[in-house]
Amino acid sequence: xxxxxxxxxxxxxxxxxxxxxxxxxxxxxxxxxxxxxxxxxxxxxxxxxxxxxxxxxxxxxxxxxxxxxxxxxxxxxxxxxxxxxxxxxxxxxxxxxxxxxxxxxxxxxxx
Amino acid sequence: xxxxxxxxxxxxxxxxxxxxxxxxxxxxxxxxxxxxxxxxxxxxxxxxxxxxxxxxxxxxxxxxxxxxxxxxxxxxxxxxxxxxxxxxxxxxxxxxxxxxxxxxxxxxxxxxxxxxx
Numbered sequence: 001x002x003x004x005x006x007x008x009x010x011x012x013x014x015x016x017x018x019x020x021x022x023x024x025x026x027x028x029x030x031x032x033x034x035x036x037x038x039x040x041x042x043x044x045x046x047x048x049x050x051x052x053x054x055x056x057x058x059x060x061x062x063x064x065x066x067x068x069x070x071x072x073x074x075x076x077x078x079x080x081x082x083x084x085x086x087x088x089x090x091x092x093x094x095x096x097x098x099x100x101x102x103x104x105x106x107x108x109x110x111x
Numbered sequence: 112x113x114x115x116x117x118x119x120x121x122x123x124x125x126x127x128x129x130x131x132x133x134x135x136x137x138x139x140x141x142x143x144x145x146x147x148x149x150x151x152x153x154x155x156x157x158x159x160x161x162x163x164x165x166x167x168x169x170x171x172x173x174x175x176x177x178x179x180x181x182x183x184x185x186x187x188x189x190x191x192x193x194x195x196x197x198x199x200x201x202x203x204x205x206x207x208x209x210x211x212x213x214x215x216x217x218x219x220x221x222x223x224x225x226x227x228x
Contacts, residue, residue: 004192011200031215033216035219041198042115042221045219061192079134088153088154097210097211098144098156098210099210101153101154101155101156102153
């Protein structure tokens with residue numbers, strides 16, 4: 001299977017919370033990242049979490065890390081239409097510490 | 112401080128031609144990474160370079176693809192004799208430290224979209 005897995009789609013109503021999930025395989029991962037990609041654009045680093053933390057909050061974003069289950073999630077509070085994009089989880093793997101990306105979760109926010 | 116700059120943003124090549132994609136890292140960054148994003152897929156790591164050295168090319172196809180990061184000038188990803196399957200978005204990223212450095216963060220460019228006709 002893939003080193004980093006994400007569900008492909010998430011649809012939410014404007015104002016609700018969005019939770020995007022990610023699982024990874026490499027237990028040596030130190031920093032785990034979330035990136036956002038808007039159509040036709042590059043990747044914007046949203047946030048990252050160190051592997052010895054279990055939670056990090058940054059304004060509307062909350063990252064939760066369950067290291068035992070190798071599960072990472074990104075919660076976006078009060079989701080807005082401008083949050084519609086593809087969200088990528090990235091975890092260093094293979095001992096090289098170079099991030100391996102999931103396939104991305106397309107977040108669709110509807111009124 | 113300008114971000115990671117890639118050019119061209121869009122490139123069209125006929126089968127058999129060569130494609131050259133350029134990447135200027137952020138100021139002060141000496142570590143460059145190239146990723147490829149095929150349609151409706153995630154990003155796949157291709158190569159990691161430091162100035163004048165290829166550190167990890169485990170994701171590079173064995174033939175037709177090459178990368179360099181000279182002492183002066185941008186990093187270049189070169190694809191010879193392009194085929195339709197090379198059509199993709201190619202992203203360059205840079206970082207100030209090695210991937211193993213604590214807190215090292217990697218910043219991406221806007222990408223170069225290659226279309227092979």
